[in-house]
Amino acid sequence: MQKQMAIVGVGYSGFSSISPGLSYKELMYEAAVRAYQDAGIDPRQDADGFVTVAEDFHEGTSIFDEYVPDQLGAVMRPVHTVTGDGIHGLIAGALKILSGAMNIVVVEGHSKASNILTLSQVTAYALDPIYNRPLGLNPYSIAGLEMQRFLHQTKNTVEQCARVVVKNRRNALNHPSAGHGSDISLEDVLASERVASPLRKLDIAPHSDGCVVFVLASADAARDLTPQPIWIRGMGWSNGSYSLEQRNWAHADYARQAAQMAYHQAGVEKPHDEIDFAEIDDTFSYKELQHMEALELCGEGEAGRMIDEGATQPGGSLPINVSGGSLGVGNLLEASGLQRVLEVVLQLRGQASARQLKNVETGLAFAWRGLPTASGAALVLSR
Amino acid sequence: MPLDKLSHPQQARAWFDNIPIQNQYTVGIAGEVFFRGLMDGKLLAAHCQECGRTFLPPTLYCGNCFSTSGEWREIVPHGVIDTFTVVHLDLEDNRLEQPELIALVRFEGCEGGLIHRLGEIDAAQVEVGMPVEVVFRPPQEREGSILDIAHVRPLTKS
Numbered sequence: 001m002q003k004q005m006a007i008v009g010v011g012y013s014g015f016s017s018i019s020p021g022l023s024y025k026e027l028m029y030e031a032a033v034r035a036y037q038d039a040g041i042d043p044r045q046d047a048d049g050f051v052t053v054a055e056d057f058h059e060g061t062s063i064f065d066e067y068v069p070d071q072l073g074a075v076m077r078p079v080h081t082v083t084g085d086g087i088h089g090l091i092a093g094a095l096k097i098l099s100g101a102m103n104i105v106v107v108e109g110h111s112k113a114s115n116i117l118t119l120s121q122v123t124a125y126a127l128d129p130i131y132n133r134p135l136g137l138n139p140y141s142i143a144g145l146e147m148q149r150f151l152h153q154t155k156n157t158v159e160q161c162a163r164v165v166v167k168n169r170r171n172a173l174n175h176p177s178a179g180h181g182s183d184i185s186l187e188d189v190l191a192s193e194r195v196a197s198p199l200r201k202l203d204i205a206p207h208s209d210g211c212v213v214f215v216l217a218s219a220d221a222a223r224d225l226t227p228q229p230i231w232i233r234g235m236g237w238s239n240g241s242y243s244l245e246q247r248n249w250a251h252a253d254y255a256r257q258a259a260q261m262a263y264h265q266a267g268v269e270k271p272h273d274e275i276d277f278a279e280i281d282d283t284f285s286y287k288e289l290q291h292m293e294a295l296e297l298c299g300e301g302e303a304g305r306m307i308d309e310g311a312t313q314p315g316g317s318l319p320i321n322v323s324g325g326s327l328g329v330g331n332l333l334e335a336s337g338l339q340r341v342l343e344v345v346l347q348l349r350g351q352a353s354a355r356q357l358k359n360v361e362t363g364l365a366f367a368w369r370g371l372p373t374a375s376g377a378a379l380v381l382s383r
Numbered sequence: 384m385p386l387d388k389l390s391h392p393q394q395a396r397a398w399f400d401n402i403p404i405q406n407q408y409t410v411g412i413a414g415e416v417f418f419r420g421l422m423d424g425k426l427l428a429a430h431c432q433e434c435g436r437t438f439l440p441p442t443l444y445c446g447n448c449f450s451t452s453g454e455w456r457e458i459v460p461h462g463v464i465d466t467f468t469v470v471h472l473d474l475e476d477n478r479l480e481q482p483e484l485i486a487l488v489r490f491e492g493c494e495g496g497l498i499h500r501l502g503e504i505d506a507a508q509v510e511v512g513m514p515v516e517v518v519f520r521p522p523q524e525r526e527g528s529i530l531d532i533a534h535v536r537p538l539t540k541s
């Protein structure tokens with residue numbers, strides 16, 4: 001796709017491990033006010049529609065979509081809520097523009113993870129109730145099973161996974177809003193508590209609270225609103241089987257398919273050469289490596305070598321998760337993908353302060369929907 | 384944006400709530416076949432006559448070609464460990480006194496498989512690719528659930 005729609009406004013609040021001073025509505029309001037200010041729009045006059053992403057069980061409220069209009073300036077306007085990652089919601093918003101139905105669309109996702117007092121129970125409730133749930137397993141067992149199979153088949157190692165954690169936690173030190181930056185060592189990761197072998201505690205992205213809001217616009221509206229639109233060049237998404245038994249545990253097929261769809265639209269033929277940097281799912285350390293391979297940023301079994309050689313460091317040939325990713329910023333539940341898009345936008349605008357990459361034209365954002373899903377969504381963006 | 388934010392952590396109030404959630408889950412046509420099979424000490428899979436694939440757990444429909452499966456096949460309850468993990472946390476994220484050994488087992492000629500506890504082996508001895516067999520509970524203890532399988536264990540040579 002060539003310059004048919006763009007991101008013209010970004011706003012966010014967070015990202016910290018707790019946010020006791022603000023309700024989720026106030027987190028949304030803060031992020032929305034900033035996004036509208038950034039885009040130079042009045043949502044009551046200018047926004048044609050709104051898309052939000054949320055899961056009722058994460059919000060602790062049934063029929064949660066009813067609770068989103070007020071704090072976004074969207075009362076008595078066209079709103080719909082998507083269950084999925086934030087990038088699924090962003091794509092739904094972009095399609096409203098691509099269809100010609102709307103010119104300016106607002107997209108929102110948030111996390112108030114610190115308010116969920118029994119998150120593992122909630123995640124376990126997403127497992128098949130008849131075939132899997134009776135075993136009563138902590139859902140991290142699924143990540144443990146997947147990590148074991150991925151490492152076995154690709155010959156990547158637990159040390160290489162730990163290196164991802166070190167990189168992303170350190171990257172987050174250059175991100176003032178990241179909730180979990182730290183200067184940790186490989187040994188710290190490898191010595192952290194066992195959770196579901198080979199997965200250890202520091203392989204898991206800790207949660208953060210926060211909200212991300214985007215303003216999307218058609219090409220004409222974008223050029224009127226900003227001298228610096230960030231163009232949506234390709235979008236893709238894919239949903240694997242819900243069934244743990246039917247799934248491919250070594251390779252992230254959903255990521256490969258989502259990326260191929262997005263690359264095709266964007267005219268990207270050699271992702272490794274044409275993508276300047278990427279913000280991709282790292283909910284678990286091994287997921288960054290698994291997703292690199294599925295997104296064709298390297299060949300099968302080569303992701304570990306890339307991290308060993310420093311290729312995915314901020315100064316490397318293909319920087320990955322310069323923001324700190326989920327490991328460094330924090331797992332933002334449905335907003336995780338929007339945080340990845342946010343970083344791509346800030347980098348392409350040249351607004352990434354201490355972590356700004358040089359000479360970047362095209363970036364990739366990829367989100368996995370998290371445990372226990374096999375679903376993901378990809379976005380290719382360029383200046 | 385608000386001009387007056389909370390200035391002290393103790394001002395941050397929160398309300399607590401919870402609800403009891405209870406559901407029943409209909410096992411359906413394929414589920415009836417599978418769980419009656421378990422009660423007889425058999426593993427039954429669904430065979431798609433259209434594309435020739437066999438699915439465990441069985442489904443009424445084929446995930447590959449979307450036709451009705453329509454045929455049930457008994458699977459020899461001997462498989463191999465596709466992947467495994469030792470879980471150290473319970474559902475409340477408390478550390479388990481006795482970590483649990485879990486495996487995904489694949490069966491020959493079959494798509495899918497079985498996720499269950501792995502028993503009668505030390506965690507350090509487990510390997511991907513290891514042959515295992517399904518151990519059913521004694522017939523009088525079976526009640527038509529996935530827990531009619533007690534666990535899987537290393538294949539005993541017979």
Ligand SMILES: [Zn+2]
Pocket residue numbers: 431432433434435436445446447448449450
């Ligand atoms: Zn079929």
